[in-house]
Amino acid sequence: GAVVSQHPSRVICKSGTSVKIECRSLDFQATTMFWYRQFPKKSLMLMATSNEGSKATYEQGVEKDKFLINHASLTLSTLTVTSAHPEDSSFYICSATGTLTEQYFGPGTRLTVT
Amino acid sequence: TQLLEQSPQFLSIQEGENLTVYCNSSSVFSSLQWYRQEPGEGPVLLVTVVTGGEVKKLKRLTFQFGDARKDSSLHITAAQTGDTGLYLCAGAVTGRRALTFGSGTRLQVQP
Numbered sequence: 404g405a406v407v408s409q410h411p412s413r414v415i416c417k418s419g420t421s422v423k424i425e426c427r428s429l430d431f432q433a434t435t436m437f438w439y440r441q442f443p444k445k446s447l448m449l450m451a452t453s454n455e456g457s458k459a460t461y462e463q464g465v466e467k468d469k470f471l472i473n474h475a476s477l478t479l480s481t482l483t484v485t486s487a488h489p490e491d492s493s494f495y496i497c498s499a500t501g502t503l504t505e506q507y508f509g510p511g512t513r514l515t516v517t
Numbered sequence: 518t519q520l521l522e523q524s525p526q527f528l529s530i531q532e533g534e535n536l537t538v539y540c541n542s543s544s545v546f547s548s549l550q551w552y553r554q555e556p557g558e559g560p561v562l563l564v565t566v567v568t569g570g571e572v573k574k575l576k577r578l579t580f581q582f583g584d585a586r587k588d589s590s591l592h593i594t595a596a597q598t599g600d601t602g603l604y605l606c607a608g609a610v611t612g613r614r615a616l617t618f619g620s621g622t623r624l625q626v627q628p
């Protein structure tokens with residue numbers, strides 16, 4: 404299957420700071436990338452859909468000014484958690500898709516806000 | 518309201534036993550995918566089914582898509598400890614690229 408990477412894998416930051424998470428498709432061009440949030444022992448919750456070169460589409464209830472998404476190229480999307488607070492602590496996962504319907508997931512980023 | 522309901526939510530069995538996980542919805546999906554996720558990692562795609570009634574086999578795993586494309590099942594034969602993980606079904610709706618994920622089934626296979 405296709406390879407998607409995320410960086411960093413773990414990050415700890417102080418409350419009030421911003422954190423950027425990168426998602427890269429390593430061996431294919433991703434026209435669409437998705438960002439998910441996952442709470443412990445729960446399923447994935449879609450946050451936003453990101454198409455290369457256009458604005459992201461956010462799911463209901465997700466603050467677009469808090470979770471900034473940029474998809475500047477066909478292999479890179481970034482999620483910036485602005486002014487992070489402890490309640491933003493979570494496991495963030497990206498996925499990427501090309502011309503087919505299958506989504507390939509990154510390994511996830513564990514964010515801890517102290 | 519969860520669009521895709523999975524059952525059971527949690528399953529603990531002994532090595533060698535068989536099990537079936539169900540994924541049900543009132544919506545019709547153009548395709549349905551099954552993933553397995555281990556703690557601290559991203560989901561890994563197991564299979565995609567697209568045709569109503571389709572059956573796919575992946576070694577000891579058998580996946581079935583319902584005739585009406587509203588439900589699916591995953592059957593594991595002779596479970597092994599390496600099968601332990603969170604199993605997620607995810608459906609694609611025509612016209613929407615984002616997947617709708619099921620609630621997940623956490624499988625624990627005891628040695």
